[in-house]
Amino acid sequence: MTEESATSFGSMAGIYDRVRPGPAPAAVDWLVPPDCAVAVDLAAGTGLFTRALEGRAEQVVAVEPDDRMRRVLAARSPGVPVLDGRAEDIPLPDARADAVLVSHAWHWFDLERAVKEIARVLADDGTLGVLWTSRDRGKEWVAGLDVIGSPDEPRTKDQAMERLSRQHAVAMPDGAAFGAAETASFGFERIMTVDDALDWLATASQVITADLADRAAGLARAREALKGRAFLAGGTEQVSMPMRSWCWRARRLPRLQLSGGRALICRSRGPGRWRRESHLHVEASAGQKPGSEGGAMGGCD
Numbered sequence: 001m002t003e004e005s006a007t008s009f010g011s012m013a014g015i016y017d018r019v020r021p022g023p024a025p026a027a028v029d030w031l032v033p034p035d036c037a038v039a040v041d042l043a044a045g046t047g048l049f050t051r052a053l054e055g056r057a058e059q060v061v062a063v064e065p066d067d068r069m070r071r072v073l074a075a076r077s078p079g080v081p082v083l084d085g086r087a088e089d090i091p092l093p094d095a096r097a098d099a100v101l102v103s104h105a106w107h108w109f110d111l112e113r114a115v116k117e118i119a120r121v122l123a124d125d126g127t128l129g130v131l132w133t134s135r136d137r138g139k140e141w142v143a144g145l146d147v148i149g150s151p152d153e154p155r156t157k158d159q160a161m162e163r164l165s166r167q168h169a170v171a172m173p174d175g176a177a178f179g180a181a182e183t184a185s186f187g188f189e190r191i192m193t194v195d196d197a198l199d200w201l202a203t204a205s206q207v208i209t210a211d212l213a214d215r216a217a218g219l220a221r222a223r224e225a226l227k228g229r230a231f232l233a234g235g236t237e238q239v240s241m242p243m244r245s246w247c248w249r250a251r252r253l254p255r256l257q258l259s260g261g262r263a264l265i266c267r268s269r270g271p272g273r274w275r276r277e278s279h280l281h282v283e284a285s286a287g288q289k290p291g292s293e294g295g296a297m298g299g300c301d
Contacts, residue, residue, distance in 0.1 A: 043105030
């Protein structure tokens with residue numbers, strides 16, 4: 001990922017905050033550990049996920065490197081500390097957080113440095129959670145809304161899902177201080193105007209940085225596709241967009257303490273529910289609890 005792409009969102013901070021989706025509430029509940037005292041929203045952007053965290057932790061701290069995004073975040077969440085920092089250099093002391101949560105930003109990180117830094121900031125047994133919320137490209141017409149590309153070769157559902165699986169992969173560097181991972185996904189619907197849907201599509205980094213002619217042509221194709229799915233409500237054209245929040249979480253392994261020349265494992269604050277050799281995936285729709293009927297179990301990658 002280029003620095004230009006990673007920082008491109010700041011040029012559209014206001015629109016980004018207005019049209020980008022928030023996560024499914026069930027996804028936030030799944031990611032935030034019980035009795036969470038301090039939750040850190042890392043690479044917080046304009047605070048879409050920060051606002052979803054408020055009320056689920058005693059204190060929410062936002063960390064964001066782009067000053068344009070921080071200004072919007074601070075204005076929208078005046079009670080939240082907003083810090084200038086990045087995943088590779090988090091301006092918090094050791095073992096400060098019960099949860100470090102990352103929404104839509106994991107793929108921008110230098111993982112070797114970022115994972116060590118996140119482990120430093122997390123308390124023992126603290127949760128690292130990673131989240132993406134976007135259109136559910138499991139439907140052909142939604143997959144075709146990826147706007148930059150050849151009009152003669154529209155993206156198929158299989159192509160879109162393969163790209164998503166790459167983007168939503170969370171790979172831990174060797175020796176990372178985290179236990180086994182769990183994953184889940186949560187589906188929901190988002191009602192929005194056709195114009196807002198187009199503004200949302202235009203906030204993708206590959207669209208922001210695209211050639212002007214390609215961007216205009218891609219958005220024109222997307223408009224036609226959206227209008228074909230639109231319905232009238234209140235005098236405006238609206239669409240019901242299938243959405244999904246994809247989630248990943250793992251717990252920080254306890255630190256080693258030296259006592260009388262022996263290495264001892266620190267006592268866990270909570271029950272050791274996750275085994276290193278296990279990997280659980282649950283898929284649910286809105287209002288459905290992970291693991292209830294309709295969920296899907298997946299194996300290790």
